Amino acid sequence: MSSLVVLIRKELHATFTSPIAYTVAAVFLLVLGYTFSLTLFATKVANLNYIFHQIYVLSILLVPVLTMRTFAEERRTDTLELLLTAPVREISIVLAKFLATLTLVLGIFAATAVYAVVLGVYGEPDWGPIYSGYLAVALHASLLVSIGLLMSSLSENQVVAAALSLGTFLMLWFADSVAYLLPRPFDLFAINLSLIGHFKPTVTGLVFLSDVGYFLTVTMLALFLTTRRLAER
Amino acid sequence: MIDHDDALAIRAEGVSKRYWSVTAVDRLDLAVRRGEVFCLLGPNGSGKTTFLRMLTGYLSPSAGRLLVAGHDVVRDGLAAKRKIGYVPESVPLYAHMRVGEFLRFIARLRKMPADGIEAAVRRAAELLALTDVLGKPVRALSRGYRQRTALAQALVHDPEILILDEPTNGLDPRQIMETRTLIRSLAGRRTVLMSSHILSEVEKTADRAGLLLGGKLLGVRSIPETPDLESWFLSVT
Numbered sequence: 529m530s531s532l533v534v535l536i537r538k539e540l541h542a543t544f545t546s547p548i549a550y551t552v553a554a555v556f557l558l559v560l561g562y563t564f565s566l567t568l569f570a571t572k573v574a575n576l577n578y579i580f581h582q583i584y585v586l587s588i589l590l591v592p593v594l595t596m597r598t599f600a601e602e603r604r605t606d607t608l609e610l611l612l613t614a615p616v617r618e619i620s621i622v623l624a625k626f627l628a629t630l631t632l633v634l635g636i637f638a639a640t641a642v643y644a645v646v647l648g649v650y651g652e653p654d655w656g657p658i659y660s661g662y663l664a665v666a667l668h669a670s671l672l673v674s675i676g677l678l679m680s681s682l683s684e685n686q687v688v689a690a691a692l693s694l695g696t697f698l699m700l701w702f703a704d705s706v707a708y709l710l711p712r713p714f715d716l717f718a719i720n721l722s723l724i725g726h727f728k729p730t731v732t733g734l735v736f737l738s739d740v741g742y743f744l745t746v747t748m749l750a751l752f753l754t755t756r757r758l759a760e761r
Numbered sequence: 762m763i764d765h766d767d768a769l770a771i772r773a774e775g776v777s778k779r780y781w782s783v784t785a786v787d788r789l790d791l792a793v794r795r796g797e798v799f800c801l802l803g804p805n806g807s808g809k810t811t812f813l814r815m816l817t818g819y820l821s822p823s824a825g826r827l828l829v830a831g832h833d834v835v836r837d838g839l840a841a842k843r844k845i846g847y848v849p850e851s852v853p854l855y856a857h858m859r860v861g862e863f864l865r866f867i868a869r870l871r872k873m874p875a876d877g878i879e880a881a882v883r884r885a886a887e888l889l890a891l892t893d894v895l896g897k898p899v900r901a902l903s904r905g906y907r908q909r910t911a912l913a914q915a916l917v918h919d920p921e922i923l924i925l926d927e928p929t930n931g932l933d934p935r936q937i938m939e940t941r942t943l944i945r946s947l948a949g950r951r952t953v954l955m956s957s958h959i960l961s962e963v964e965k966t967a968d969r970a971g972l973l974l975g976g977k978l979l980g981v982r983s984i985p986e987t988p989d990l991e992s993w994f995l996s997v998t
Contacts, residue, residue: 534869606853613817617843
């Protein structure tokens with residue numbers, strides 16, 4: 529069994545034995561279920577656009593709660609020393625934590641597929657934006673989880689890690705707001721850094737390679753920086 | 762370039778560790794023979810833990826070379842780590858796991874073949890008298906059992922070299938004696954490098970001791986040939 533598989537199993541076990549995971553999942557699904565029912569009865573429109581936007585906001589608020597313990601807890605309890613003195617590469621430790629947390633987040637998102645089923649049974653939804661919407665929230669989740677891991681690797685205090693993650697997410701969300709104050713080409717950079725700017729087109733059915741590339745690039749950059757952070761000892 | 766000597770389990774040459782302006786370990790040279798119990802003796806803050814952490818690959822040396830079982834810990838870190846069993850001073854364990862589950866996790870992480878894991882866990886549990894608590898959650902263990910579990914995880918993959926940072930810290934007298942007996946029983950078959958700041962502990966456990974102060978190795982003595990370790994300690998410091 530490869531080290532990565534061993535570590536993923538350990539992380540999944542830790543994730544799914546933690547009350548935090550179930551609390552976050554419950555809050556997430558309760559709020560989404562409420563919004564779905566209310567909006568469906570009020571508008572009678574068979575789409576999930578508003579659900580995807582709500583997932584966008586809720587993820588920004590709740591992913592820090594899931595990622596804050598990943599490295600901060602291991603540092604606090606010194607178990608990171610056990611991992612880093614075992615014959616495994618730092619990238620395996622980072623990827624295991626990333627994949628386990630992403631599995632949880634995507635699992636919560638997957639539970640919302642029941643809304644799509646309801647729309648399919650009782651209406652005639654346009655499936656294109658629903659598929660691209662799920663692609664958008666999955667890419668969004670991978671970006672948030674990777675940045676959350678990076679922030680957790682910077683501190684042994686979980687609350688500090690969560691606050692750093694939330695602050696970074698909000699800065700990325702509103703990055704384009706500052707664009708009008710900046711000269712070229714910095715204004716374009718700020719606009720292209722914006723999280724919502726890349727999320728919106730994908731969630732409405734317009735899948736651009738540049739938007740997908742943005743999410744994947746930031747995710748990989750954050751995972752790389754987390755690995756470097758672990759390797760610097 | 763260090764030539765590897767088969768009789769040596771650990772060899773350090775000019776090893777230093779600096780944090781900004783603070784030098785935690787200063788140009789340390791050390792050779793630990795295969796099969797011996799070697800103790801790094803020194804007060805708190807003398808650089809013992811930093812040196813042990815460099816040996817285990819947890820910290821990188823700022824200068825110098827470190828060989829563990831012939832493998833350079835910087836250039837060939839994974840191979841060096843495979844030869845080591847390590848118990849940090851803080852005795853870190855995963856509290857959410859059961860003892861048996863924790864030992865199996867470590868055995869897999871240490872790349873033991875799948876068909877040998879159960880036997881290895883059983884062997885380590887018997888050696889450390891943990892058989893009765895294999896099904897218990899780690900968080901429910903007493904301090905003594907936690908220490909034994911930490912020792913078991915360091916031994917489960919049958920390493921050539923055992924590195925123990927203050928292994929008797931926080932234990933009661935009976936547990937200290939048991940740990941000492943265990944360490945002595947490993948001598949010959951495995952190399953044990955441990956740290957301690959307690960002279961009597963070193964006298965009763967080690968074959969040789971090195972005195973570390975301010976990050977410098979001030980001397981190495983054979984314990985049987987040093988009847989009055991305290992006098993030596995006072996004369997050197």
